[in-house]
Amino acid sequence: MKRLVIKDKEGIKEKIQLYFAGNDEAKFIHRLHAILLFTENQAESCDSAGHLLGNSPRTISNWIKRINETGDIESLRNKKQPGRPTRLKELQRRQLRFVIQESPEKHGISKKKWDGKSLSAYIGKRYCIVMKTRTCQRLFHQLGFDIKSKRACPVVGRGAKRKKPNT
DSSP states (O other): OOOOOOTTHHHHHHHHHHHHHHOHHHHHHHHHHHHHHHHHOTTOOHHHHHHHHTSOHHHHHHHHHHHHHHOOGGGGSOOOOOOOOOSSOHHHHHHHHHHHTSOGGGGTOOOSSOOHHHHHHHHHHHHOOOOOHHHHHHHHHHTTEEOSSSSOEEOOSTTOOOOOOOO
């Protein structure tokens, strides 16, 4: 039987590696495949397995060590990284969602519309938390608001029209 050939070998390989990189479950399955390859072929080395799978030999070696130490394939899953805790509590974020829908002047901020700087001032005054302007601009987005329009308004959905704020 004639050997099959993949026409765009490098392109397909790159797409598969991008898929593995962007999907935690796919990363786990990729690691399991590496371990299976290693267990089935005694002549396989970390170098050859790494080259075949698109990983460094050190990475393959680390996966094998992790499996040997724990004896459990679940050890190959990515662990959730805790990250830095948010400065605003969930209740404060919910309160801000309502505050942003109103005029800044109503809350003691001498501005006609909300922006990163005015929100930073409000948070500092109300909650005694120092947040930089850029962080507050991100906060608008996280709370579901668009600040590029004349007023901060809730974003309804992709491609949908924005709700007009009550004035």
